[in-house]
Amino acid sequence: MTSRWRRKARRFGITLLFVMVGSGLWYAQERDYRDQLSWMGVPEWQQLTPTSFHRVLRNDGYLLGWSDVRVNALWVSYLLQAVEDPRAGPRPSFRRDWRTLWPVGTDSYFGSGYDRGHLAPNYAIAAVHGPEAQEQTFLMSNMAPQRPDLNRRLWQRLEEVVMDHFVPRFGVIQVITGPVFPERFLDNVTHRVGLVEVPQAFYKILVVPGESPRALAFLMPQEVSGDEPLDDFLVSIDAIEARTGLDFFPSLSVEAAGELEAEVNTAGWQLDDVAGLPARF
DNA sequence: TTTGATGT
Numbered sequence: 001m002t003s004r005w006r007r008k009a010r011r012f013g014i015t016l017l018f019v020m021v022g023s024g025l026w027y028a029q030e031r032d033y034r035d036q037l038s039w040m041g042v043p044e045w046q047q048l049t050p051t052s053f054h055r056v057l058r059n060d061g062y063l064l065g066w067s068d069v070r071v072n073a074l075w076v077s078y079l080l081q082a083v084e085d086p087r088a089g090p091r092p093s094f095r096r097d098w099r100t101l102w103p104v105g106t107d108s109y110f111g112s113g114y115d116r117g118h119l120a121p122n123y124a125i126a127a128v129h130g131p132e133a134q135e136q137t138f139l140m141s142n143m144a145p146q147r148p149d150l151n152r153r154l155w156q157r158l159e160e161v162v163m164d165h166f167v168p169r170f171g172v173i174q175v176i177t178g179p180v181f182p183e184r185f186l187d188n189v190t191h192r193v194g195l196v197e198v199p200q201a202f203y204k205i206l207v208v209p210g211e212s213p214r215a216l217a218f219l220m221p222q223e224v225s226g227d228e229p230l231d232d233f234l235v236s237i238d239a240i241e242a243r244t245g246l247d248f249f250p251s252l253s254v255e256a257a258g259e260l261e262a263e264v265n266t267a268g269w270q271l272d273d274v275a276g277l278p279a280r281f
Numbered sequence: 282t283t284t285g286a287t288g289t
Contacts, residue, residue, distance in 0.1 A: 088284065091284095091286095109287095110287095110288090111288095115285075115286055115287080117285085118285085123284030123285095124284075126284085127284080148287080151285060151286075152286065153285085156285055159284070160284060163284070164284085279285090280283070280284070281283090281285055
């Protein structure tokens with residue numbers, strides 16, 4: 001080998017080493033961030049299909065799994081802790097998120113009959129994680145087309161109960177929430193607001209972390225009156241996994257996952273006290 | 282004590 005080739009090989013080797021060390025450090029740091037923002041790992045796809053594939057966008061206060069096929073978040077994940085004086089600043093403006101690549105503008109839902117519904121909620125994120133995180137809940141990547149009666153009434157009641165009742169009672173709640181789409185992608189492929197596919201329903205999973213964690217999960221369709229009792233919409237986590245193709249809490253052992261995810265277990269949540277509280281708007 | 286968003 002000539003010395004010129006040796007030099008080239010050495011330069012390539014050094015570059016490769018830098019790339020490996022660099023990406024290793026990036027990965028370790030990214031995993032660290034994700035661990036801080038999620039209990040038992042971020043959701044993963046059960047099988048690699050175009051409709052369950054997503055990439056993780058990291059925000060202050062919450063993580064988001066973005067699907068370029070649905071042009072939707074498939075999940076958002078955030079931790080809520082009890083705070084002494086929960087308070088949110090004024091509502092920021094909606095903002096374009098350039099990381100989505102797809103052009104989803106703040107006016108993309110205009111005249112569609114659908115609200116820009118938050119997945120990671122404004123109030124709870126603001127109260128727990130502060131003003132920067134609050135602003136980031138207004139990124140269009142965190143929105144899904146939601147019928148007004150769901151967004152402003154039933155869903156609002158659920159979010160209020162989480163922040164005002166469950167978080168103070170249990171201290172910490174891990175929340176995973178997201179949209180649900182029809183089983184067959186082709187059935188819904190043109191059902192869109194702009195480029196954004198319109199979900200059929202929305203899920204919200206609540207977990208109290210700990211030695212023996214407890215979980216509660218809801219699945220709410222678009223068409224509701226808004227005054228229904230919240231416990232009409234209880235489902236198991238397994239049911240949501242079946243509908244979404246996602247695997248929630250992948251770091252849980254098989255036995256622990258079975259106990260937590262297979263059945264609806266409302267013990268300890270005192271749902272009767274809160275299921276019928278009225279909507280704010 | 283305002284935590285939901287639209288359209289004028």
